[in-house]
Amino acid sequence: MVLLLARRVIQTVLILLGVAAITFLLLYALPADPARMIAGRSATAQTVANIRHELGLDKPLAAQFWAYLQGIVTGDLGRSYAQKTDVGTLIAARLPATLVLMAAGIFIEVLLGITFGIVAAIRRGGAVDRIVMMASFVGVSAPQFVAALLLLYLFAVTLGWFPMSGFGTFAHVVLPATTLGILGAGWYARMVRSAMIEVLNQDYVRTARAKGLSSARIVLRHALPNALLPIIAMIGIDIGQFMGGVVVVEAVYGWPGIGQLAWQAIQQVDIPIIMGVTLVSALAIVLGNLLADIVTPLIDPRIRAR
Amino acid sequence: MLKRWLRQTTIAVTLAVTPVCAFAQDAPAQGGDIVITYKDDIATLDPAIGYDWVNWSMIKSLYSRLMDYKPGTPELVPSLAETFEVSPDGLTYTFKLRKGVKFSNGRDVVASDVKYSIERAVNPKTQGPGAGFFGAIKGFDALSGGTSETLEGIEVPDDATVVFHLSRPDATFLHVLAINFASVVPKEAVKAAAGDFGKSPVGSGTFVLKEWVIGQRLVFERNPAYFVKDMPHIDRFTVEVGQEPLVALLRLQKGEVDIAGDGIPPAKFLEIRNAPDGADMIVDGEQLHTGYVTLNTKVKPFDDLKVRQAVNMAINKERITRILNGRATPANQVLPPLMPGYDKSYTGYGYDVAKAKALLAEAGLADGFETILYSTNTDPQPRIAQAIQQDLAAIGVKAEVRALAQSNVIAAGGTEGEAPMIWSGGMAWIADFPDPSNFYGPILGCAGAVPGGWNWSWYCNPDLDKRAIAADSMSDPAKASERTAAWEKIFTDIMADAPWIPVTNERRVVAKSPRMGGEDNIYIDPTRVINYDAIFVKP
8 A cells, every 4th residue: 555655646746737737738828918917908018028927937848847846846836917917826716616525526426326326227228227327328418508507596496495696605506516416427427337237246246145135235335335336446536536626607606716717828828727726726636636546445355455 | 276176186186085975875884794706816916917807996995096996987196296396397206195094004105106106016136017117207218228226217206295207208107106106105014024914915995805815715804094084984795716707697596695796797797787776786897999890901902991891881780799798888989988088979880781892892892701700719709700700701802710729819919921810809908098099009009019919910101100199298288188189089080990890899797786785886886897986885
């Protein structure tokens, strides 16, 4: 385990370094000149040159990248061009909302996914199975924007059960998390279904059945734990994706998460924020996978033994 | 003469400030707590840096400046200044400050604060976009070039007096002192904020910032010590950010939101307008905006005046205003109608396909030609570019539409010989202050026809440049109308050279709840968009 961790830490650093380098190069290859964007249309050439100098944009690319890396090591992600504030502060301010939505979204995804996946596997080939699979197909392919607006219109505007937009109370998180949960549950349902079908055909399940165990006990106690492994890996990936921001859902529900920040920064060519968000989400993806790697052997003794 | 003008305007101000709405049906009531939404975060509230149309109006209300505008109009009035005098040569401006004005940290506003604030806006370390506006003040080059830390042209003989010495007459100087970059800030608060003054602003305006939750909301509260009595009217406004315009509108219809700052998405416009209280909810106002197509005078065949005139006659501007849901009026000249110097009698190049074809034939292009039309890629700009493309096709001109991200279009425009035509939609000129000169220098003067500049027609007429300088030297307020006439003529003469196709004057649309009171022109104030000082909640 210690060895795994050490290897993963080294991998993480290398991945982050690679991500930083690629993002940095891509962003600076953009034809948009940040100094000119900040300076606005009334600026004289002198003003633009001054701003470029103050931002250090007149230094060679390698020197800029080196300065950036030095900053990261000391926890300094730089200052936003447009907002003139520490990028770290801006990202930190949005972390709570991002984490809440991530946890709630994944909870609903997994809950719905496992429930419907099991039901479909048990009723394999039947009407229920077909309906579940059809629904999950619709779920994974529905545009977030449409789904989010539909739920918003139905439950917030027409019925008035939940607030339309914002962050702060439990009621605020229900609609955005449900939107993400419904759309993402399809993946989980399909995965649980196929894993369950495989497990349910195994000898030991047949033995359990022959022993006269109730089918609920067979499914929940004997089959499900064995079907959960891929789900854990998938949750690890989802953690990374949710941390990178769920731009559309955040936009519709006015959710103050990292996705909103990233989207604004992209429109304003606010390179330090784009860099910061990219690094944070890369880190989250790596950590999410690491988490899955750590949890899997705890659940499955076979992997632990290997 | 000057003194009398001053006294008159000062009286006018005292009269004007409160009763703007006295003639309206509802008298402005004191009190109220309103909610305003925007899609994007508020970038910064630092007056030396903020330069977008959302933070512009908030900065206006957080701080005060020597000069300001009468709410809802482009009319200059003294604000932090009680009186001022302009020397006959137009090179010295002397301001007497109002007494007893306090910053929200409790300290008195003194003359050295004015000097500090403008020096800060010019100082390259501030990275402010507005430095160039103060170019006429003596010592500007030294400070902006980094060889000095102060502006020698600003003198502070005592706490109540500021004297500006200019290196050249600048008739727009009073406007310059009214723009946000001239807002007065206390040095100690800037220092204490350690580079984050934009997040913890201290000013002497109508409102103070009470709370800022990043990514969520900003709460502004009425400054009870504001130096004009009965201003502002509302007690508090909360700006909620991250709000999708469509959702903001739904919330407005439910009464959760009072002003949807981003306006009305095109898909919802007709529905709202036709709703029973729709008329009460839509504020539709003129702005100092002109949308245009630049014709690059350095790219063939637009180097030929006849070709430029021909395409000017080929565009069906009425149809383009329909694409904009009627939220625009056809333009025939450079200046927008609200701008002093707008020529009401000028008719420009009418829509006349036959005449356009004849002009092309005269230019030896009877069979038309191929060209490229640049446009930004956000709706509705590509659709407008396509409408222009179709109009051009009718006279035999095949234009390829290149819809790109805004920064790429700006880059192409500022590259010599690159973009033959650019539709300015989404990037068009909106005046920084209501003076015609603001529509010349950067976008039609020789100074802007440089790499990285905004004169995308690359039109440079040295004779007009001279006349522009002459007009801007008439700083005596008594000569104001003569100066406006000079500018009017300059812009008419520009149109004779047809470097632009003026297409539309767009109107801004703000959606507000029926409980909000006040005339439309304080929701779309020509110098600040939403005028938080003047809006009020109906009793």
